[in-house]
Amino acid sequence: xxxxxxxxxxxxxxxxxxxxxxxxxxxxxxxxxxxxxxxxxxxxxxxxxxxxxxxxxxxxxxxxxxxxxxxxxxxxxxxxxxxxxxxxxxxxxxxxxxxxxxxxxxxxxxxxxxxxxxxxxxxxxxxxxxxxxxxxxxxxxxxxxxxxxxxxxxxxxxxxxxxxxxxxxxxxxxxxxxxxxxxxxxxxxxxxxxxxxxxxxxxxxxxxxxxxxxxxxxxxxxxxxxxxxxxxxxxxxxxxxxxxxxxxxxxxxxxxxxxxxxxxxxxxxxxxxxxxxxxxxxxxxxxxxxxxxxxxxxx
Numbered sequence: 361x362x363x364x365x366x367x368x369x370x371x372x373x374x375x376x377x378x379x380x381x382x383x384x385x386x387x388x389x390x391x392x393x394x395x396x397x398x399x400x401x402x403x404x405x406x407x408x409x410x411x412x413x414x415x416x417x418x419x420x421x422x423x424x425x426x427x428x429x430x431x432x433x434x435x436x437x438x439x440x441x442x443x444x445x446x447x448x449x450x451x452x453x454x455x456x457x458x459x460x461x462x463x464x465x466x467x468x469x470x471x472x473x474x475x476x477x478x479x480x481x482x483x484x485x486x487x488x489x490x491x492x493x494x495x496x497x498x499x500x501x502x503x504x505x506x507x508x509x510x511x512x513x514x515x516x517x518x519x520x521x522x523x524x525x526x527x528x529x530x531x532x533x534x535x536x537x538x539x540x541x542x543x544x545x546x547x548x549x550x551x552x553x554x555x556x557x558x559x560x561x562x563x564x565x566x567x568x569x570x571x572x573x574x575x576x577x578x579x580x581x582x583x584x585x586x587x588x589x590x591x592x593x594x595x596x597x598x599x600x601x602x603x604x605x606x607x608x609x610x611x612x613x614x615x616x617x618x619x620x621x622x623x624x625x626x627x628x629x630x631x632x633x634x635x636x637x638x639x640x641x642x643x644x645x646x647x648x649x650x651x652x653x654x655x656x657x658x659x
Contacts, residue, residue, distance in 0.1 A: 438629045446629035447636075461621075463613055469637065471613040472603050475531070479538025480599045486539075487546030487595070488588060492576065494547065495554025495584075508547065516541040516602045520609060530610035537606045542595035549594070553587025554580055589653040596649055600642045 424440050431439035438446070454466030494501045519540045523533030557580060565575050607616025615634060622630040 436628065438632065443629050443632050447633050450630065450633060460613070465615075465618060465634075465637070468613055468615045468618040469641065472607065472615040473641070475534050475607075475614065476538055476596075476599045476603050479535045479603075480542050480596055482535070482539045483542035483546060483595060483599070484592065487543040487591070488550050491547045491550025491588070491591070492554055492580065492584070495551035496576075496580070501551065501555075508544065512544045512548075516598075517605055517609070520606060524610075530612055534603065534606040534610050534614075538599045538602055541602045542599040545594035545598065546588070546591040549587045549591030550584060553584035556587075557583050586653065589649070593646065593649040593653055596645050597642065600638070600645055604638055 428439050431437045450465055454464045456464040457467065490504075494504050516537050519537050520533055523536035524530070527533050527536065561579050561583070562575075565579055570578070603614070604616040604619065607614035608620045611617050611620075615638060619631055619634045622628075622634065
């Protein structure tokens with residue numbers, strides 16, 4: 361009886377001790393599982409990072425290898441190492457100014473970006489509202505369709521003599537070429553977005569007797585915004601592409617003129633550097649607008 365009573369008395373303590381041991385085991389297993397999860401998560405992030413990084417690195421290395429091979433077989437073409445040394449010297453003082461015809465590469469890039477900004481801004485001010493009108497009204501769409509189809513395929517440089525004739529100066533003519541080249545993607549994409557607005561939205565606006573201004577700001581603009589951003593992104597790429605060719609013909613300060621001037625001086629290293637500059641600046645402009653466009657959805 362005494363042994364039984366002792367066992368009964370000690371039973372709650374035994375259960376309590378067992379419960380504590382079980383909790384410790386569960387906590388230990390949970391902490392181990394958490395540490396394994398963190399390790400797996402870090403490994404997964406590292407794997408995704410290297411999976412994203414390795415292909416572009418291999419692509420760049422392949423480009424450099426092909427460039428080095430071609431330069432080895434073509435004595436007049438500088439190789440990667442020689443071009444890199446010239447780039448280091450060039451960018452050691454990119455903003456020197458020795459007169460209107462001898463400026464650092466930094467001033468030339470800024471001058472080109474200024475022209476692109478002006479031409480692109482004017483194209484946005486004209487192209488986006490015009491796209492809304494064309495997409496909103498059938499008569500305007502039918503009226504503008506043949507004009508756009510006729511003028512859009514024209515080469516941008518074909519507009520340069522018209523600009524020189526009208527504006528009597530090289531700088532406005534270059535801005536005009538950017539404008540006429542960048543305006544078409546904005547018009548077409550904006551009009552396409554307006555034309556795809558669901559008819560139910562317009563029926564609701566008609567029932568509520570909304571004004572045209574409220575239809576544009578409350579219904580059309582939120583729906584069309586992703587299409588419009590696509591047009592803007594395409595336009596900035598076209599504008600930056602065109603300015604280099606336009607500046608080669610118009611002269612003055614700008615990356616295009618700088619390329620032509622370096623060709624006249626037979627400085628091929630600087631021409632290759634300019635090619636990389638144009639590509640990198642265009643990539644950054646495209647990337648910036650792409651990040652803005654990703655914030656909006658077509659849904």
